[in-house]
Amino acid sequence: xxxxxxxxxxxxxxxxxxxxxxxxxxxxxxxxxxxxxxxxxxxxxxxxxxxxxxxxxxxxxxxxxxxxxxxxxxxxxxxxxxxxxxxxxxxxxxxxxxxxxxxxxxxxxxxxxxxxxxxxxxxxxxxxxxxxxxxxxxxxxxxxxxxxxxxxxxxxxxxxxxxxxxxxxxxxxxxxxxxxxxxxxxxxxxxxxxxxxxxxxxxxxxxxxxxxxxxxxxxxxxxxxxxxxxxxxxxxxxxxxxxxxxxxxxxxxxxxxxxxxxxxxxxxxxxxxxxxxxxxxxxxxxxxxxxxxxxxxxxxxxxxxxxxxxxxxxxxxxxxxxxxxxxxxxxxxxxxxxxxxxxxxxxxxxxxxxxxxxxxxxxxxxxxxxxxxxxxxxxxxxxxxxxxxxxxxxxxxxxxxxxxxxxxxxxxxxxxxxxxxxxxxxxxxxxx
Amino acid sequence: xxxxxxxxxxxxxxxxxxxxxxxxxxxxxxxxxxxxxxxxxxxxxxxxxxxxxxxxxxxxxxxxxxxxxxxxxxxxxxxxxxxxxxxxxxxxxxxxxxxxxxxxxxxxxxxxxxxxxxxxxxxxxxxxxxxxxxxxxxxxxxxxxxxxxxxxxxxxxxxxxxxxxxxxxxxxxxxxxxxxxxxxxxxxxxxxxxxxxxxxxxxxxxxxxxxxxxxxxxxxxxxxxxxxxxxxxxxxxxxxxxxxxxxxxxxxxxxxxxxxxxxxxxxxxxxxxxxxxxxxxxxxxxxxxxxxxxxxxxxxxxxxxxxxxxxxxxxxxxxxxxxxxxxxxxxxxxxxxxxxxxx
Amino acid sequence: xxxxxxxxxxxxxxxxxxxxxxxxxxxxxxxxxxxxxxxxxxxxxxxxxxxxxxxxxxxxxxxxxxxxxxxxxxxxxxxxxxxxxxxxxxxxxxxxxxxxxxxxxxxxxxxxxxxxxxxxxxxxxxxxxxxxxxxxxxxxxxxxxxxxxxxxxxxxxxxxxxxxxxxxxxxxxxxxxxxxxxxxxxxxxxxxxxxx
Ligand code: SF4
Ligand code: SF4
Ligand code: SF4
Ligand code: SF4
Numbered sequence: 001x002x003x004x005x006x007x008x009x010x011x012x013x014x015x016x017x018x019x020x021x022x023x024x025x026x027x028x029x030x031x032x033x034x035x036x037x038x039x040x041x042x043x044x045x046x047x048x049x050x051x052x053x054x055x056x057x058x059x060x061x062x063x064x065x066x067x068x069x070x071x072x073x074x075x076x077x078x079x080x081x082x083x084x085x086x087x088x089x090x091x092x093x094x095x096x097x098x099x100x101x102x103x104x105x106x107x108x109x110x111x112x113x114x115x116x117x118x119x120x121x122x123x124x125x126x127x128x129x130x131x132x133x134x135x136x137x138x139x140x141x142x143x144x145x146x147x148x149x150x151x152x153x154x155x156x157x158x159x160x161x162x163x164x165x166x167x168x169x170x171x172x173x174x175x176x177x178x179x180x181x182x183x184x185x186x187x188x189x190x191x192x193x194x195x196x197x198x199x200x201x202x203x204x205x206x207x208x209x210x211x212x213x214x215x216x217x218x219x220x221x222x223x224x225x226x227x228x229x230x231x232x233x234x235x236x237x238x239x240x241x242x243x244x245x246x247x248x249x250x251x252x253x254x255x256x257x258x259x260x261x262x263x264x265x266x267x268x269x270x271x272x273x274x275x276x277x278x279x280x281x282x283x284x285x286x287x288x289x290x291x292x293x294x295x296x297x298x299x300x301x302x303x304x305x306x307x308x309x310x311x312x313x314x315x316x317x318x319x320x321x322x323x324x325x326x327x328x329x330x331x332x333x334x335x336x337x338x339x340x341x342x343x344x345x346x347x348x349x350x351x352x353x354x355x356x357x358x359x360x361x362x363x364x365x366x367x368x369x370x371x372x373x374x375x376x377x378x379x380x381x382x383x384x385x386x387x388x389x390x391x392x393x394x395x396x397x398x399x400x401x402x403x404x405x406x407x408x409x410x411x412x413x414x415x416x417x418x419x420x421x422x423x424x425x426x427x428x429x430x431x432x
Numbered sequence: 433x434x435x436x437x438x439x440x441x442x443x444x445x446x447x448x449x450x451x452x453x454x455x456x457x458x459x460x461x462x463x464x465x466x467x468x469x470x471x472x473x474x475x476x477x478x479x480x481x482x483x484x485x486x487x488x489x490x491x492x493x494x495x496x497x498x499x500x501x502x503x504x505x506x507x508x509x510x511x512x513x514x515x516x517x518x519x520x521x522x523x524x525x526x527x528x529x530x531x532x533x534x535x536x537x538x539x540x541x542x543x544x545x546x547x548x549x550x551x552x553x554x555x556x557x558x559x560x561x562x563x564x565x566x567x568x569x570x571x572x573x574x575x576x577x578x579x580x581x582x583x584x585x586x587x588x589x590x591x592x593x594x595x596x597x598x599x600x601x602x603x604x605x606x607x608x609x610x611x612x613x614x615x616x617x618x619x620x621x622x623x624x625x626x627x628x629x630x631x632x633x634x635x636x637x638x639x640x641x642x643x644x645x646x647x648x649x650x651x652x653x654x655x656x657x658x659x660x661x662x663x664x665x666x667x668x669x670x671x672x673x674x675x676x677x678x679x680x681x682x683x684x685x686x687x688x689x690x691x692x693x694x695x696x697x698x699x700x701x702x703x704x705x706x707x708x709x710x711x712x713x714x715x716x717x718x719x720x721x722x723x724x725x726x727x728x729x730x731x732x733x734x735x736x737x738x739x740x741x742x743x744x745x746x747x748x749x750x751x752x753x754x755x756x757x758x759x760x761x762x763x764x765x766x767x768x769x770x771x772x773x774x775x
Numbered sequence: 776x777x778x779x780x781x782x783x784x785x786x787x788x789x790x791x792x793x794x795x796x797x798x799x800x801x802x803x804x805x806x807x808x809x810x811x812x813x814x815x816x817x818x819x820x821x822x823x824x825x826x827x828x829x830x831x832x833x834x835x836x837x838x839x840x841x842x843x844x845x846x847x848x849x850x851x852x853x854x855x856x857x858x859x860x861x862x863x864x865x866x867x868x869x870x871x872x873x874x875x876x877x878x879x880x881x882x883x884x885x886x887x888x889x890x891x892x893x894x895x896x897x898x899x900x901x902x903x904x905x906x907x908x909x910x911x912x913x914x915x916x917x918x919x920x921x922x923x924x925x926x927x928x929x930x931x932x933x934x935x936x937x938x939x940x941x942x943x944x945x946x947x948x949x950x951x952x953x954x955x956x957x958x959x960x961x962x963x964x965x966x967x968x969x970x971x
Binding site: 492495497500647649650669670689691697698699700701719745 | 830831832835836854855856857858859860861866867879881893905907908909912913915916917918919
């Protein structure tokens with residue numbers, strides 16, 4: 001298999017080179033004037049892209065940052081160390097590499113590659129996508145803690161974290177699912193890279209950009225002073241994936257280095273409200289009632305999913321507006337029908353191109369069809385996510401200690417310092 | 433799962449409230465998505481608009497050529513009477529013979545159109561760059577660097593030798609004994625006899641003979657013979673028309689650079705030219721795709737076709753004129769020969 | 776490690792945990808496998824195809840950088856070295872000299888130099904060019920189309936999705952291998968060659 005791939009690549013390479021040779025030598029060009037003076041024609045300069053040089057450095061940097069952060073959290077239990085990692089990440093992945101490509105955005109490249117056979121995905125992008133996930137599966141979200149430049153910039157501004165009402169928290173935590181679903185759909189259909197388009201902090205890292213996005217970024221940072229890491233918790237689509245894997249992680253950061261003495265000191269220490277408290281009281285409900293409810297939910301789930309899928313597929317028309325071709329068709333149609341009186345650059349270019357309205361509409365219908373199928377998946381995905389939330393609610397918890405919530409904990413290490421056992425073990429209890 | 437100290441274990445009320453929150457978030461999400469606008473605007477418009485859409489220039493840098501293309505309709509004194517499809521993928525040259533038969537070069541051949549029902553195809557080894565028809569019906573085809581002659585029926589008669597690497601033939605004019613071949617690549621006009629022997633060259637810079645020299649920045653350089661057997665050459669880089677004797681003496685010239693209607697603009701215009709029976713010039717331009725008529729002395733006479741009648745970016749509007757003064761324009765975008773006549 | 780019931784032999788919970796972990800690992804593995812089949816070891820960068828470009832001017836305004844990473848470049852091989860350059864002069868230029876009011880370029884980035892009568896050389900000061908494509912349009916319409924736009928990779932930060940790409944009305948942007956990052960115009964211009 002590998003061999004075959006190599007041969008294909010080689011052949012493509014040879015053909016490409018032949019083609020360019022043909023361009024250079026095969027076709028005569030219209031000769032430029034013959035100058036009498038000894039005029040020297042300047043050469044065209046072709047500065048190399050930076051991407052090529054940084055590819056491997058970036059991968060190495062990512063691997064190193066993940067390993068060090070994980071080591072700092074799990075072995076050293078050092079919040080200070082994580083903080084330094086964050087600053088390094090802001091400096092390197094943020095300001096120096098200007099934020100592209102990041103793991104969050106790489107979701108779309110992967111989704112796009114799955115659906116578009118012509119798009120060959122660079123290995124560096126795959127690595128950026130997969131490495132943090134693998135780390136998350138084993139060690140929890142250490143990527144969020146010290147590597148992600150988007151997270152880091154928000155983390156350093158957490159000054160006065162406030163608790164937000166539980167109900168609001170629950171509702172807001174649904175947004176990343178929706179965002180993830182729609183972003184994948186947009187990428188798969190080739191509409192746009194939604195996550196990149198609405199990346200709030202990249203404009204800050206590049207120190208310039210579209211004004212709307214700059215203000216969005218600044219606003220998030222201002223909010224972030226009081227509501228810790230708002231993007232990470234209530235928007236980040238990659239966080240959904242990290243959360244899933246982190247939930248099953250084998251070695252996850254824990255508040256206490258050995259045993260929880262139920263001192264409750266750490267109870268409110270987490271700015272992200274990711275600490276689960278022990279179940280102390282007697283269940284108010286009988287086991288049977290709870291079991292029955294779980295059973296009902298499980299039975300209703302498929303119906304719920306189908307319903308979600310059906311609704312999703314019927315949203316295909318509005319959703320497909322994410323695709324520029326669809327927006328173009330609407331513009332041209334509106335112009336033709338006299339609903340709007342101003343042509344845009346897009347409609348003018350379309351008209352000048354000689355493509356017919358029928359061809360354009362055929363394209364639009366194809367896109368709508370893709371969105372119809374994608375809409376089924378989107379709806380089912382969202383319904384499943386909501387259903388899983390219900391199931392989680394109905395499961396009996398047997399928790400006896402104060403523990404990090406593996407889905408939502410970002411492994412930042414803030415709670416360590418609150419735990420007396422942490423200090424006992426370090427031998428610095430006296431100072432506290 | 434996201435238990436906090438406010439609630440420990442579930443009872444029914446608790447479940448309904450908190451489960452409701454999750455479901456509500458899901459439903460809100462879907463509603464949000466469906467609020468995105470735009471369902472009804474996708475239907476194909478059936479009626480035509482009452483008002484013509486205005487142009488919205490949302491880009492401060494856009495270079496608006498439209499305003500330059502506007503021509504006062506009163507100046508247009510010709511109208512299109514016919515459009516003859518070339519039935520070719522790509523068309524490059526057009527010619528008429530004395531009897532009015534139309535020749536369209538393109539793809540790898542020449543289509544000969546006597547009238548709607550009688551068409552012939554002459555196969556060539558390469559795509560023709562230019563065409564001319566002798567009085568006896570011989571077809572002179574200019575390939576990139578050489579002339580090939582075919583007889584009426586399409587059998588090859590002679591092949592002239594190549595004019596060299598940098599040669600780029602763009603136009604042929606056939607006189608009684610001479611053949612003049614414009615070579616944009618070498619920036620000269622070759623004079624040959626009908627057997628292909630080189631007799632001389634015209635248009636080279638020569639200060640003693642007061643010849644400024646041909647400036648040909650792009651592969652367009654048209655030539656034509658007038659009624660007196662003198663050769664007119666379009667010096668496109670200088671926006672000039674130059675009249676030569678067969679021996680290469682420059683008789684007279686005029687030059688007119690202007691973006692307005694009375695001259696030529698851009699680096700190399702007019703790209704094509706033909707001479708009307710009364711000696712005036714029909715000219716075709718690129719950039720501003722327009723067909724005009726200039727008097728023999730260069731004075732602007734009238735407009736045959738305005739840029740609005742061509743697709744933007746059309747180049748290679750080859751021209752021919754028949755005995756009645758009808759103007760044939762080759763339109764490479766439409767792949768037709770369009771015929772214009774005085775209104 | 777952090778499981779409350781870690782001392783029990785194999786509880787249902789640890790069993791579930793292990794199973795799900797294995798499943799997730801499998802899932803990730805297959806994604807990698809799939810990705811690797813379609814992967815290229817070559818980094819991709821953005822470039823625009825000058826033959827598709829319609830000189831709409833969005834390149835100047837839509838790039839995440841200011842000034843844009845798209846600049847005008849000159850294919851000298853194709854240039855006619857015209858005295859009246861359609862890319863240099865405004866159509867209504869009063870005289871053919873370098874006075875600012877005659878220049879089409881809004882930033883004066885095009886530089887005109889006399890070579891010999893009647894030829895002039897045009898070069899671009901890339902530090903001034905904002906990629907507005909005015910000169911490109913002028914050169915394309917009236918000249919040989921030797922001036923054209925390219926993403927300059929010493930400026931471009933290689934966005935995951937180029938924001939001009941999504942704004943370009945003619946779909947001129949595409950991803951190209953980083954080892955061949957330019958799509959220069961010149962040698963392969965088709966419309967100059969009737970036989971092609
Ligand atoms: S490690 Fe950080 S995120 Fe996790 S529970 Fe402690 S304070 Fe919260
Ligand atoms: S956006 Fe596209 S069409 Fe417009 S100037 Fe740039 S490349 Fe050309
Ligand atoms: S006109 Fe625009 S694209 Fe051309 S050189 Fe000036 S700034 Fe650059
Ligand atoms: S990839 Fe980014 S920096 Fe480069 S041209 Fe596009 S928008 Fe500009």
